Amino acid sequence: MAAAEVSTLRPIKLLKIGQLAKLTGISARNLRFYADTGVFGELPRSPKGYRLFPPEAMHWVRMLRAAQAAGFTLEEVEHLLRALRQDTVPCQHVRQALGEKLSALEAKLSEIQLLVEVLRITLNTPDGANSELGCNLMEILLAQAERLPALARA
Template sequence: MGTITSSRAEAFSIGELSKHSGVNIETIRYYERIKMLPAPPRTANGRRVYGPAERRTLAFIRRSRDLGFTLEEIRALLALGGPERASCADVRKIASAHLASVRSKLSDLVKLESILSETVAQCSDGPSPDCPVLDILDAGRQSD
């Protein structure tokens, strides 16, 4: 981490980077702490100064998170070296594993939707002791 004394072209404060990326300041600091985003150089008074490379990396992380990739998966993708150096086969391996995870979660959600749909359909406007939704929710307590 260096100290800079003169202005850089396309330099951003952490607030500006946050505004441009849609990632809040604390999350940017967190990504730095866990070494997903390189620590930027600082001005003489200690303020972080980000450049285009950090902005691209943060945008990559943000898009990856939007697609549901875990931090470990994103770290693995970043370790491949970016679009200039990464092997498509290596990227495909990580993305395929993530896709399998998404499909598994989707299957679980479809099952959950079916159970809830059937249970809600059985609900009447009667008293709560006759409510199927409450019966399902209370079933865990009965086994305690």
């Protein structure tokens, strides 16, 4: 029998949650939470009911941590991991998700930059008590706040 044939006959070593926790540095409690929310998809169970993780779950955990650090929600991470497990063209799906996250972050960054500008303008205004609100800084802030998208959405 060829070596390639022999390697395909070996059973896949499934990991218990404690083993995966040791290998990845993520607590068993967190892994259980992720598994319960479906981030790792359907997982087999042992005859005693223990969750069993395939060896590639170590990669899933690394991807989960990286994606969360990049600003992805748990739901978005679940979609990414599902694409990697099931999709025939996962890179296309991942590229689209990364592009959408970049666009969202750039929009948020623009909002934050505008907010910083509004606060700078307000803080650079000299104090004055001659206003209906008792402080002219609040009037300046209110006037400047009209430029903020968050106020327009409210």
